[in-house]
Amino acid sequence: MTTTSENGRDGVIIVGSITADVTTFSKRLPQRGETILGEEFTLLLGGKGANQAVASGLAGAPSFMVGCVGNDLFRPLVTDGLEAHGVDTSELRVVEAPTGIAHIRVDDSGENDIVMVPLANDHLTPDQISDAVSRLAPRASVLLTQLEIPREAAAHAVRAARTAGLTVILDPAPAAALDRETWASVDFVTPNETEASLITGIPVTDAASAVRAGEWFLAQGTGGAIITLASAGAVLVTADRQTVFDSYPVTAVDTTAAGDAFSGYLGASLAAGLSIDEAIRRAMAAGALAVTKKGASPSLPATDDVDLFLSAHVPSR
Numbered sequence: 100m101t102t103t104s105e106n107g108r109d110g111v112i113i114v115g116s117i118t119a120d121v122t123t124f125s126k127r128l129p130q131r132g133e134t135i136l137g138e139e140f141t142l143l144l145g146g147k148g149a150n151q152a153v154a155s156g157l158a159g160a161p162s163f164m165v166g167c168v169g170n171d172l173f174r175p176l177v178t179d180g181l182e183a184h185g186v187d188t189s190e191l192r193v194v195e196a197p198t199g200i201a202h203i204r205v206d207d208s209g210e211n212d213i214v215m216v217p218l219a220n221d222h223l224t225p226d227q228i229s230d231a232v233s234r235l236a237p238r239a240s241v242l243l244t245q246l247e248i249p250r251e252a253a254a255h256a257v258r259a260a261r262t263a264g265l266t267v268i269l270d271p272a273p274a275a276a277l278d279r280e281t282w283a284s285v286d287f288v289t290p291n292e293t294e295a296s297l298i299t300g301i302p303v304t305d306a307a308s309a310v311r312a313g314e315w316f317l318a319q320g321t322g323g324a325i326i327t328l329a330s331a332g333a334v335l336v337t338a339d340r341q342t343v344f345d346s347y348p349v350t351a352v353d354t355t356a357a358g359d360a361f362s363g364y365l366g367a368s369l370a371a372g373l374s375i376d377e378a379i380r381r382a383m384a385a386g387a388l389a390v391t392k393k394g395a396s397p398s399l400p401a402t403d404d405v406d407l408f409l410s411a412h413v414p415s416r
Contacts, residue, residue: 108236108237108238108239108240108370109160109161109239109240109370109371109372110160110161110162110163110235110238110239110240110241110370111152111155111160111161111162111163111239111240111241111242111243111363111366111367111370112163112165112231112232112235112236112239112241112242112243112260112265113148113149113151113152113155113162113163113164113165113166113186113242113243113244113363113366114148114165114166114223114228114231114242114243114244114248114252114253114256115146115147115148115149115151115152115164115165115166115243115244115245115247115248115253116146116147116148116149116166116199116215116217116220116245116247116248117144117146117148117149117164117166117167117168117177117181117191117198117199117219117220118144118145118146118149118177118198118199118200118201118215118216118220119142119143119144119145119173119176119177119198119199119200119201120141120142120143120144120145120146120201120203120396121140121141121142121200121201121202121203122140122141122142122143122202122203122204122205122355122393123137123139123140123203123204123205124137124138124139124140124205124206124353124393125137125138125204125205125206125207126138126206126207127206127207128204128206128210128212139393141393141397142176143176143180143396143397144176144177144180144181144396145201145203145356145396146166146177146199146201146215146220146247147245147247147270147272147358147359148164148166148243148244148245148247148248149164149166149177149180149181149186149396150356150359150360150363150396150399151243151245151270151359151362151363151366152164152181152184152186152363153180153181153184153186153363153396153399154356154359154360154362154363154364154367154385154399155186155243155363155364155366155367156184156185156186156363156367157184157363157399157400157401157402158363158364158367158368158381158385158402158405159367159371159402160241160366160367160370160371161187161238161239162185162186162187162363162367163186163187163189163190163231163235163238163239164181164186164187164188164190164191165190165191165223165227165228165231165232165235165256166190166191166192166220166223166248167191167192167193167194167196167219167220167222167223167227168191168192168193168194168198168199168219169193169194169195169196169197169198169199169218169219170193170194170195171197171198173197173198173200174193174198176198177198178191180396184396190227190231190234190235192222192223192227194219194222196218196219196221196222197218197219198218198219199215199216199217199218199219199220199247200215200216200218201213201214201215201216202214202215202216203355205353205355205393208351209351209352209353209354209390210354211353211354211355213355215247215273217247217248217249220247220248220249221248221249223248223249223252224252225251225252225255225259228252228255228256228259229255229259232256232259232260232263232265233263236263236264236265239265239370240265240266240369240370241265241266241267241268241366241367241369241370242256242257242260242265242266242267242268243268243270243362243363243366244256244257244260244267244268244269244270245269245270245271245272245362246270246271246272246273246274246275247272247273250275250277253269253281254277254278254280254281257269257281257284257285258280258281258284260284261284266286266287266369266370267284267285267286267287268285268286268287268288268289268362268365268366268369269285269287269288269289270288270289270290270358270359270362271288271289271290271294271298272290272291272294272358273294274290274293274294274297274298275298276298279319279320282316282319282320282321283319283320283321284320285321285322286321286322286323287321287322287323287324287325287365287375288316288321288323288324288325289324289325289326289327289358289361289362289365290312290324290326290327291326291327291328291329291358292304292309292326292327292328292329295309295312295313295324295326296312299311299312299315299316300315301315303326303328305328305331306328306331306332306334306343309326309328309334309336310334310336310341312324312326313326313334313335313336313341314336316336317336317337317338322337323335323336323337323338323375324336324337325365325379327358327361327383327386328346329346329354330346330348331346332344332345332346332383333346333379333383335375335376335379342376344376344379344380344383346383346387347383347384347387347408347412349387349388349390349391350391351390351391352390352391352392352393353390353392353393353398354390355398356389356396356398356399357386357387357389357390358386359389359399360382360385360386360388360389360398360399360400361382361383361385361386362382363385363399364378364381364382364384364385364386364405365378365379365381365382368381368382380409381405381409384405384408384409384412385399385400385405387408388400388404388405388408
């Protein structure tokens with residue numbers, strides 16, 4: 100992709116979690132109290148914030164990670180992993196706590212469950228965020244954040260970004276209630292169907308119910324809602340329209356980082372000057388490719404692969 104932002108601020112600031120991902124792969128997930136044998140194990144960079152930063156970098160955007168890591172054996176794993184993908188780590192802070200950990204279990208269908216232990220991520224403060232946004236805003240036009248960091252930190256990031264004139268994208272995962280001031284400072288919220296259901300109280304099972312949930316976010320003051328529906332595609336809800344985007348058919352191997360691929364590519368595409376519809380289609384292609392490989396950060400696709408995939412999959416709408 101060669102499009103560039105008209106204002107020259109083509110960077111993306113990612114305020115979020117950083118973890119070492121311990122992932123096991125087995126034919127099925129164990130029942131409560133059961134021990135089973137698995138087939139594979141990985142230890143890699145993860146965390147929704149770090150994954151989205153890597154995806155944004157792979158999408159071609161200058162990407163700046165704001166977060167906290169521990170001074171332990173996992174620190175080189177995560178910092179080297181970010182830097183290997185071109186992510187700027189100058190706004191990372193080393194704290195006196197272990198680096199965050201996520202335990203991920205994946206079965207043969209590609210479905211997963213995750214226990215994330217924040218640890219160092221809980222030390223991210225509003226002051227650190229304010230200082231980072233102030234320094235980075237002249238080089239960026241988009242801020243991405245999620246809810247694996249303290250809720251007050253995420254809310255502060257949203258408000259600081261809005262004050263700095265950035266486009267604010269919130270991935271509300273894990274799902275949590277936020278105050279109206281925070282929702283009103285978000286340009287685009289990107290929940291999946293489960294998160295949208297938990298936050299709005301509206302069961303999201305199809306495009307029509309996704310529209311109703313999207314309207315709930317708009318009623319809180321959010322600029323737009325992009326609700327992802329896995330194989331059923333995605334729905335964009337704004338004050339002007341509701342648009343359904345068809346999914347790209349792929350065979351899922353591991354769905355762990357699909358949402359992070361989507362968010363990272365969405366942010367990078369908007370920072371590059373693409374329209375919201377173009378950005379969503381590109382983000383959906385990245386998410387589709389991500390589920391075809393195992394692991395979190397290793398499954399995030401390069402921009403050339405996404406562009407090639409898009410050229411071969413012209414959407415019907």
